[in-house]
Amino acid sequence: MVKLVLVRHGESIANAENIFTGWNDIGLSKRGIEEAKRAGELIKQVENFNPTHIHTSLLSRAIETANIISEINDILYLPITKTWRLNERHYGALRGINKDKAREIFGNNQIKKWRRGFDEVPPLAKDSLNDRRYDSIDPNILPKAESLHQTQKRLMPYYYGQVASHLLLGQDQLIVAHGSSLRALIKKLEQIDNKEILNLEVPNAEPIVYTMDSDLKIVDKKILS
Numbered sequence: 001m002v003k004l005v006l007v008r009h010g011e012s013i014a015n016a017e018n019i020f021t022g023w024n025d026i027g028l029s030k031r032g033i034e035e036a037k038r039a040g041e042l043i044k045q046v047e048n049f050n051p052t053h054i055h056t057s058l059l060s061r062a063i064e065t066a067n068i069i070s071e072i073n074d075i076l077y078l079p080i081t082k083t084w085r086l087n088e089r090h091y092g093a094l095r096g097i098n099k100d101k102a103r104e105i106f107g108n109n110q111i112k113k114w115r116r117g118f119d120e121v122p123p124l125a126k127d128s129l130n131d132r133r134y135d136s137i138d139p140n141i142l143p144k145a146e147s148l149h150q151t152q153k154r155l156m157p158y159y160y161g162q163v164a165s166h167l168l169l170g171q172d173q174l175i176v177a178h179g180s181s182l183r184a185l186i187k188k189l190e191q192i193d194n195k196e197i198l199n200l201e202v203p204n205a206e207p208i209v210y211t212m213d214s215d216l217k218i219v220d221k222k223i224l225s
């Protein structure tokens with residue numbers, strides 16, 4: 001048996017202010033730092049979880065959470081990979097807008113479709129991000145907004161290549177990422193259909209512990225809170 005643990009970052013300053021974030025790089029709130037510490041303590045109590053690698057995004061809120069969890073678990077020495085493929089879904093032109101304000105502008109139904117639907121793409125950002133953390137990525141594949149489906153398409157090659165490959169060797173893995181990038185991954189891992197995914201929420205800093213068999217079939221799932 002092998003374990004895969006998924007954690008959404010602790011509350012960010014934008015989460016606290018109810019603002020669409022996506023690829024905007026916003027740090028943890030004070031509460032988010034405490035939540036990350038608690039997630040670290042919860043992970044410490046998972047029996048037989050000995051990760052060999054940590055995977056996170058290029059966004060500070062996830063990196064900070066991964067660092068706090070690593071410190072609490074005495075695993076700061078482990079290799080940590082930061083990849084845009086684990087970034088939050090790109091929220092396009094919605095980034096920076098208060099979610100209640102967006103409901104007033106676009107209507108509740110449309111906002112729900114953009115936030116929780118599988119194929120709905122939010123309105124595109126006007127410009128590509130001018131941010132050197134993305135310099136090494138082909139500009140043709142850098143998104144200006146993403147549906148959950150598109151997020152899943154850019155994430156899964158990383159999961160199969162860099163995470164599942166270790167799990168198949170019996171090496172536990174830890175992923176610290178975001179609400180929608182984790183929903184995209186969970187949808188695939190648990191084969192959740194396009195209708196059911198509307199109801200899946202991934203709260204901040206509640207570790208999800210999967211135990212998998214040698215074919216990476218999920219035999220147990222626990223959400224720690």
Ligand SMILES: O=C(O)[C@H](O)COP(=O)(O)O
Nearest residue numbers: 019020021022088115179
């Ligand atoms: O990017 C964001 O705004 C949040 O991380 C998650 O968005 P959501 O509340 O629509 O899931």
